[in-house]
Amino acid sequence: MNERLNSLLKRYGELSLVIQDPDLTKDQNRYRTTMKEYSQLSEIAVIHGETEELTKQLEEAKLIAQEEKDPQMRELAREEFRELEIRLRDCEDRLKFLLIPKDPQEEKNIIMEIRAGTGGEEAALFAADLYRLYSRFAETKGWKFEIMSSNETELGGLKEIVFSISGSNVYENLRYESGVHRVQRVPATEASGRIHTSAVTVAVLPEADETEIDIRQEDLRIDVMRAGGPGGQCVNTTDSAVRITHLPTGITVHCQDEKSQIKNKAKAMRILRARIYEMEEAKAAAERAEARKTQVGCGDRSERIRTYNFPDNRVTDHRIGLTLYKLDRIMEGDIGEVFDALKLSAREELLKMTSSEAAS
Numbered sequence: 543m544n545e546r547l548n549s550l551l552k553r554y555g556e557l558s559l560v561i562q563d564p565d566l567t568k569d570q571n572r573y574r575t576t577m578k579e580y581s582q583l584s585e586i587a588v589i590h591g592e593t594e595e596l597t598k599q600l601e602e603a604k605l606i607a608q609e610e611k612d613p614q615m616r617e618l619a620r621e622e623f624r625e626l627e628i629r630l631r632d633c634e635d636r637l638k639f640l641l642i643p644k645d646p647q648e649e650k651n652i653i654m655e656i657r658a659g660t661g662g663e664e665a666a667l668f669a670a671d672l673y674r675l676y677s678r679f680a681e682t683k684g685w686k687f688e689i690m691s692s693n694e695t696e697l698g699g700l701k702e703i704v705f706s707i708s709g710s711n712v713y714e715n716l717r718y719e720s721g722v723h724r725v726q727r728v729p730a731t732e733a734s735g736r737i738h739t740s741a742v743t744v745a746v747l748p749e750a751d752e753t754e755i756d757i758r759q760e761d762l763r764i765d766v767m768r769a770g771g772p773g774g775q776c777v778n779t780t781d782s783a784v785r786i787t788h789l790p791t792g793i794t795v796h797c798q799d800e801k802s803q804i805k806n807k808a809k810a811m812r813i814l815r816a817r818i819y820e821m822e823e824a825k826a827a828a829e830r831a832e833a834r835k836t837q838v839g840c841g842d843r844s845e846r847i848r849t850y851n852f853p854d855n856r857v858t859d860h861r862i863g864l865t866l867y868k869l870d871r872i873m874e875g876d877i878g879e880v881f882d883a884l885k886l887s888a889r890e891e892l893l894k895m896t897s898s899e900a901a902s
Contacts, residue, residue, distance in 0.1 A: 546641050551590065554583040589637045596630040635893060642892050647823070650748040651708035652716060653690065653816040658701050659722065661740025664729040666699025668850075669742045671873060672723060673703050676716070678875025685709030690809040691797045704813055706749065713748055718861075718884040720746045721845040727852030737853060741846075749812065750819035757815065763787040764807070769798035786810045793817050862887045 557580045560566065567573050603626055606619035656672055658665035680687050686708045693701040707716070723742045728735055769783040783798035784806040795814045797806040849858045850869055857872055857880070858865045864883050866872070872880070 547586075547590065547637075550583055550586055550641070554580070554587045557583065586637070586640050589633055589640065593630065593633045593637055596626055596633055600626045600630060638893055639889055647717075647748045648711070648714045650713045651706060652713050653704060653706050653747045653749050653813055654716070654719075655704045655745040655747070656700065656702065657743045657745075658699065659741035659743050661725075661738065663695060663697055663699055664725075664727075664738055665740040665742055666695045666701055667697065667729070668723075668725045668740055669700040669703065670698060671725075672742055672744065673700060673705075675873055675875055675877060676707075676719075677705075679877055680707050680709075682875060682878075683709060683712075683715075685712055689799060690813055691795075691799055706812070708749075713746070714885070715881050716746050718746075718847075718881075718888070719744050721847035724846060724849045725852070726849065745820075747813075747816040747820045748823070750815045752815070755815045755819050755822075757788070757811070757818070761789050763789060766803060782806060784810050786814055788814055788818065791818060791821065793821075859884070 557576060560576055561580055566576060600623065603619050603623040607616055607623055610616045610619060654676065656669050656676075658669045661668070677687055687705060688708075689703065689705045691702075691704040693703070695701060721744060723744055725740050725742070726737055729738050732738065763786070765785045765787075766781045767783045767785070768781055782801055782803045783796070784803060785794060785796045786807070787794045793814060795810045795817070797810040797813070800806045800809065847859065847861055849860070850873075851857070852869060854867070855869045856865060856867050857869045859880060862883055864880065866879065868876070
């Protein structure tokens with residue numbers, strides 16, 4: 543860890559000189575890359591400086607506590623020593639976390655898929671509610687949102703919807719949403735007032751660049767057809783809907799939301815590329831080691847991750863044991879507290895992993 547810290551501090555010193563070069567702004571790509579790296583390393587340099595300063599203050603407080611003759615001053619020094627110890631531990635933990643090599647996928651945009659599971663129309667209605675939740679949260683973050691494919695029901699629910707989200711730290715915030723979301727509530731169609739339990743499946747796919755996933759044209763079967771709407775009604779009279787099958791993996795993608803066949807094909811290819819990328823990443827992660835998975839969940843779509851209980855206004859994330867009684871606000875997009883708790887849990891697990899690896 544110390545070797546990595548020294549290497550990053552050395553790099554920070556080099557970049558401090560580079561950013562002073564007036565010619566840097568002439569190459570905008572190099573300028574953006576350099577400033578981004580400098581900003582990330584600045585945080586490490588600042589916290590390292592805080593750690594060194596707290597260590598120095600701790601030694602001074604310890605010396606006073608040992609040598610001061612005045613009992614009252616000694617007690618004050620001991621109290622300051624205890625406070626400094628807590629602050630130093632916190633600083634060291636933050637520094638350790640920053641030194642953990644970043645997941646290269648953290649900076650990626652995502653393609654999100656929501657599908658109604660068990661529960662029929664009620665599951666479809668909740669799928670629409672989840673879609674609204676994520677879209678409203680995205681709005682608060684200033685992220686770009688684009689529907690790629692959707693399949694609506696006659697009552698306004700969603701059998702499935704696929705959409706992309708792009709912006710700053712999208713994958714970092716939403717990566718733990720993959721899995722089964724369970725809802726408990728009285729459906730609008732239920733006359734007797736009984737609580738029903740339904741389920742919706744969410745998948746979060748890091749969006750892959752064309753350079754990352756090479757898809758050969760001969761590995762694709764592309765079918766075109768007329769788009770259909772709720773209840774089988776015809777949406778348009780041209781063959782604009784596109785279904786692409788990747789023959790080596792059997793993955794099939796269907797897009798019909800656009801009136802243009804070309805646009806539907808482009809969207810379908812983006813979804814296909816993301817699904818293949820996710821499949822390859824999951825395989826590589828499994829091969830690297832089971833131990834690398836964090837306790838907040840590995841993103842398995844069959845894993846039950848959260849329950850939304852409407853009668854009690856309660857949401858529970860089963861992976862970290864978090865329960866909040868503000869479901870009404872969460873369904874309006876105020877879900878940042880849940881995402882922050884999941885990220886914190888993952889961070890703590892990474893710190894434990896790093897410490898145990900360093901000890902061994």
